[in-house]
Amino acid sequence: MTRCVRAVAALSLLAAASSGAQETRAEPTPCPDGIPATTQCSLGKDSAGAFYWIAMPSPWNKQLVVHAHGGPDLGAPDAKGSADDLTRWNIWTRMGSAVVASTYHQGGVAVRSAAEDVERSRQRFIAQFGVPERTILHGQSWGAGVAARTAELFGARDAQGHVPYDAVLLTSGVLGGASLSYDFRMDLRVVYQAVCGDHPRADEPQYPLWQGLPVGSKLTRAQLADRVDACTGVRKPAAARSPEQAQKLATILAAVKVPERTLIAHLNWGTWHFQDIMTKRTNGANPFTTVGVAYAGGAALNEKIARYAADAVAVATLAADADPTGRIPVPVLTMHAIDDPTAFVELESTFRVTMERAGRGKALVQLFTQDSEHSYTSDAQYVSAMRALLAWVERGTIPTPTSVAASCATVDPMYDPAKGCRFVPSYTPAPLSSRVPSRTKPGMPK
Template identity: 55%
Template sequence: MRTRMHRGALALAAMTCLTACGGSDDVRGPAASAKDETPPHITACPAGVPATVTCYGGQDSQGAYYMIAKPANWSGILVMHAHGGPDLGAPSMERAQEDLTRWSIMPRAGYAWAGSTYRQGGVEVRAAAEDTERLRGIFREHVGKPTRTILHGQSWGAGVAAKGAEMFTRETVGERPYDGVLLTSGVLAGGTRSYDFRTDIRVVYQYLCQNHPRPNEPQYALNLGLPAGVTMSNAAIAARVNECLALDKPAAQRSAEQKLKIDTLVKVIKIPESAIQSHINWGTRHFQDISANRTGGASPFGNVGAVYTGSTDDAALNAGVLRYSADPAAYAKFAQDTDPTGKIPVPVVSTKWISDPTAFVELDAYFLQVMTRGGSADRLVQTFTTTGTHSYISDPTYPTLMNALLQWIEQGRKPTAASIASACAGQEAQFGAGCAFATDYYPQALETRVPARARPQ
C-alpha cells in the first residue's frame, strides 16, 4: 500500500500543481483540440479491472479508439499508455480493451489510465505520439485534471513514449504535458538500429532455406520485407518456415538438417528457437509496411559490412548471404520518425527483462548512449529483471517503478536499481510475488548482439 509519507507527498504535489503545474491559456499541439473532441462515454470495464473503477471509451477526431480507467480512490496521477506492436490492421476498440486488461495493475494501484489504439496501424512513431497526446487532452478536458501525468511506453510503445516526451514539452505545448516517463520492455534504439537483426534473420534464413521467396517466384530485395501490394499472412509465412525448419514439430521429429538450420539461426541471430517465427513475421510484414508506406518504396535497412558468426562455416555463410545497402533517403526519413535524440526534459525510469527475446537488453545500452549524447543521462535510471516476459514482467514491478518515479519527481530523490529492488518487496503484500530486480546488471553494447554494419552518412 502507499505509505503515509507518499500520500502526503501526493497531497503536496496536488497543492503545488495548482500554480506550478497548471494549464496555460496557450496550450498547443494535439491536446489543444480537446474541447472540440466528442466527450468519452462511460462503458463497461474489460476483464481484470476492479469494480470500483469507472471506465470510459471513445473514438477521437482522427479515428483512434481509446479506453480510460479512473479508480474511485484516484490518487490524482494519470498514466498515459503507449502500446506496443504495432498492429498492422485498422484500429479497433477491442485493442484498447485488451490493453486496459493487461495494464489493469495501474488502476488497481490507484492511478488513472488512458490508452489510445492510435489512428492507424503500422510503423509510424510520431503519429502514435500525437494520438497519445491528443488523448491526454481529452482526459483533462472531459474526465479530470491530474496532479501528475506519467507517459508509459511498452515495447514498441516505449519508442513512441521516448519520442513523444521529446516532441511535447512545456516549450512546444505551452504547458508541461508529462512529469515523467516510464519505459518498459522497450524497443529503444530507434527504428534504424532496433530492427537490423530482422534484416539479418531474413538473409540468413533465406541462405539456409531458399523458400521465402522460392526460386520459382518473383525475386525481391529481402530488406523490403515484401514488395508493395503483395499479401502474405502470418500463417502463410509460418507454413514456409515449418516446411524448412519444422518449428511446429517436437525436436525429436525433426531431421538432422532441420536441427542444424535451427541451431544456426539461434547462434547467429542470438535469439531462442521460440522467437524465430515471430521475428521472421515482423521482418516480412512490418518491413513491408515501412518500405511501402513510410519510406517511399525504398528500404532503410541494410547489412553491408555485417559479419555473421556462430554457424558451422561462417566463411561460407558470409559469402553466401544476400547483401543490401540501406537507401539514404529512406534511412533519413525513418530515423526522423523513429530514432530518439535523447533530449527528454523530465525523469525517465526504464525496466527490461534481461532475457527478453523481442526487445534485446542491449537496446537499453544504446538508449543510454543516446540519452548521454542528448544531455539527458542524469534524468535516466535503468533497471533490469531476472524473470518475466516481454509482454509483462510482474504485478509488483510496475507500482514499484511508478512509486520510484513519482518520488523522484516530487521529492528530488533520484532512485537507484538497489533502492527500487528494495522497495519492490514492500509491494508484494498488496500485488503478489514477482520482484526480480537485478541490482548489479549492466547490458553490453548493442554491437555485441547485432553485428555492426555500414550506414548512410
C-alpha cells in the same frame, strides 16, 4: 466484460461516429476484463480518428497514466486493442491511477504519428476530467519508443512552468529507434533465405528482401510459419527434428541471435512490418544494409547472403520519424527483462548513450529483472518502479536499482512481492553490437 461485448461496444461507437475525423466525446462503456469493479470506463474517438479508452477508478489518487501501447498494429484502429491494454495493465487502476490509452489513428511503423495520438489522448482526458496532480507517461515495447518521442515532442514546460508529463516509465522498450532496432530482422531475412531458400520460394516472384513482401502477395502468417517449421522444425520438440532441420535451425540462431521461441515472430515482423516501411514510410526505398556484415557461420554462409546497400534518404526518413533524441525534459525510468525474447535488453545500452549524448544521462535510471518475458513481468515490480518514479518527481529522491529492489519486498501483499521481485541491481547490459553486428549506413554516425 466479455470480448464479444467489448467488440459490440466498440462497433456501436464507430457506428455512432460519422466518417472522417469527427471527434466523439468519451461515453460510458463497460470496462474490459480485469479492471476493478469500482472503476468507470469510457470510450471515445479523437479528431484524427483514434479511439481512446479512459479508466477512472474510485477512489482516484489524482494521478494519470497515459499509456502508449506496443506493436505496431498494421490494420485500421480497433477499440478492442486498447481495451486489451487496459486489461493487461490493470495494475495502474488497481493502484488508484486513472488511465487513458489511445489506439493510434493509423496502423504501421509510424512513431511520430502515434506520439501525436498519445498526446491527444492526454488532452481529451483533461477536457473531460480536468488536470491531474501527476501525469506519468508509460510506454511498453514498441510503445516505449512512441512514449519517448511523445515526451521529446510535447514534454516542454508551458508559459506557466507546468509540464504535461511529470515523468516517463518505459517498460520492455524498443529503444534503439528504427535505425538500430530493426537491423537484426534484416539479418534474419537474409540468413534465413540463405539457409532455407523458401521465403520466397524459387517458383515465386523474386524481390529484394528488404521490401518485406511484394505488394499484393497472398502469403499468410500461417503459411510462413509452415515454411519455417518445414525447414527448421522449430515448432517441434528438439528430439522430433530431423538432423537436417536441427542443423539449419542451429545455423540461423547462431548467425542471428534471436531465441528459438520467437524465431517465427521476428520473421513475421521482418516481413509484414518491412512491407509497411517500404510501401508507406520510405517511398519504396531501402533503409537497411547488409553490406560488410560478417555473419557467424563462416565463408560458406556469407557467400550466400544477399547484400543490400541502404538508401540515404530512406535512412534519414525512418530516423526522423522513429529515432529517439534523448531530449526528454523530465525523469525517465526504464525496466527491462534480462532475457526479453522480443526487445533485446542490449537496446537499453543504446538508449543510455542516446540520453547521455543529449545531456540527459542524469535523468535516466534503468532497472533490470531476471525475467524471460516481454509483455508483462510482475505486479510487484511495476508497482515498485512506479512508486520510485513518483518519489523522484515529488521528493527529488533519485532511485537506484538497489533501492528499488529493496523496496519491492515491502509492497502491499496484494501485489505478491514474494513471487514478483526479481530485480538484479548489479546488471549492466552489453552494447547492442555484442548481439547485432554493427554496420555503416549513409548519414548515420559510424
